[in-house]
Amino acid sequence: MFGLFKRRPKTPGVARLEPLGVDVTVPVNQSVLQAALEAGVDFPHSCKVGTCMACRSRLVEGKVKAIRDFSYVLSAEELKAGYILACQAKLAPGDRIVLEVDIDSQRPHFPQLTCDGRITAQTALTHDIVELRVAVDQPLQYAAGQYATLRPAHIERAREYSFAAAPTPGGDNELRFFIRKTPGGQFTGWLFEQSRVGETLELTGPGGDFWLRAAEAPLVFVAGGSGLAPVLSVLEDAARAGVARDAVFLFGARTQQDLYQVDAIEAIAGRWAAQFRFVPVLSHEPADSDWTGARGLVTDYLAAPHVPDLAASHAYLCGPPPMIDAALAVLAAAGVADGHVHYDKFLDASNLAG
Numbered sequence: 281m282f283g284l285f286k287r288r289p290k291t292p293g294v295a296r297l298e299p300l301g302v303d304v305t306v307p308v309n310q311s312v313l314q315a316a317l318e319a320g321v322d323f324p325h326s327c328k329v330g331t332c333m334a335c336r337s338r339l340v341e342g343k344v345k346a347i348r349d350f351s352y353v354l355s356a357e358e359l360k361a362g363y364i365l366a367c368q369a370k371l372a373p374g375d376r377i378v379l380e381v382d383i384d385s386q387r388p389h390f391p392q393l394t395c396d397g398r399i400t401a402q403t404a405l406t407h408d409i410v411e412l413r414v415a416v417d418q419p420l421q422y423a424a425g426q427y428a429t430l431r432p433a434h435i436e437r438a439r440e441y442s443f444a445a446a447p448t449p450g451g452d453n454e455l456r457f458f459i460r461k462t463p464g465g466q467f468t469g470w471l472f473e474q475s476r477v478g479e480t481l482e483l484t485g486p487g488g489d490f491w492l493r494a495a496e497a498p499l500v501f502v503a504g505g506s507g508l509a510p511v512l513s514v515l516e517d518a519a520r521a522g523v524a525r526d527a528v529f530l531f532g533a534r535t536q537q538d539l540y541q542v543d544a545i546e547a548i549a550g551r552w553a554a555q556f557r558f559v560p561v562l563s564h565e566p567a568d569s570d571w572t573g574a575r576g577l578v579t580d581y582l583a584a585p586h587v588p589d590l591a592a593s594h595a596y597l598c599g600p601p602p603m604i605d606a607a608l609a610v611l612a613a614a615g616v617a618d619g620h621v622h623y624d625k626f627l628d629a630s631n632l633a634g
């Protein structure tokens with residue numbers, strides 16, 4: 281007689297997170313970050329794919345298995361000092377680790393909620409970007425620059441989208457997003473097929489580590505495509521709070537038809553409590569058009585005279601990976617310290633079908 285062979289579930293590992301003093305159970309098929317977030321720990325994170333370093337933490341005890349080699353993003357000194365990326369670290373069955381998490385004392389702490397949302401408006405901003413407004417059944421608090429995940433019931437995988445407006449203290453019952461169509465994307469394919477006003481979806485948030493750090497230094501923002509959303513949210517919030525730091529905003533688009541929310545940006549510039557320079561840069565505008573503004577790659581303008589004091593600036597970047605990588609190279613060459621550069625890579629068409 282042969283019985284059915286039943287596989288015993290593998291014993292999960294445990295990660296002790298310091299200085300939080302919290303033990304998190306880490307199933308063998310999850311990263312330490314994923315397990316911590318599912319346990320409700322407000323673990324710093326952004327990209328979840330091992331590029332932004334927001335989840336960088338120091339392994340004090342034990343061993344982890346790297347999903348993707350950390351050495352692509354962490355320096356030799358950091359690796360020697362025991363730093364790992366929690367989003368790229370798994371535990372062997374039954375293993376225990378102690379992890380020191382870099383908690384920034386300024387970091388905003390808002391409870392992560394999952395709520396029912398209903399699409400109340402869907403407006404075309406360009407030929408491939410729409411503004412979506414989603415009403416939620418409970419007020420959601422977030423920091424300007426953060427994101428939520430959206431998932432209609434018939435779609436398995438939730439997608440992350442940054443809030444496109446400054447938050448209201450006490451929480452918002454209606455949230456704005458800018459969503460770009462990604463070829464082959466299940467969610468955006470559904471969204472762009474026809475108006476989805478009145479449809480429901482599940483919304484979870486807030487998340488992400490793209491928020492304005494308090495400092496005195498001048499600011500430089502670089503955005504491309506739907507990467508405008510978190511930058512606009514941060515700028516609106518900072519203008520409202522009276523942040524008095526000189527700022528330059530470089531906004532990259534292909535042609536004049538791809539520029540959007542320019543009135544909103546100019547309104548912010550008018551209210552900004554210090555100098556504010558807005559530089560839209562077009563990469564594919566026909567040479568014979570009436571455009572008299574900047575042309576080329578947005579990152580070509582990350583220099584004087586457009587950015588008067590780049591080396592002393594704190595930079596906030598949001599857009600497609602090639603734009604971010606180019607901007608990081610320019611900032612590093614200009615001597616901007618790593619800790620003064622914050623970014624959100626928008627993984628879309630070329631990376632993830634959304």
Ligand code: FES
Binds near residue numbers: 324335368
């Ligand atoms: S590197 Fe881990 S969240 Fe970005």
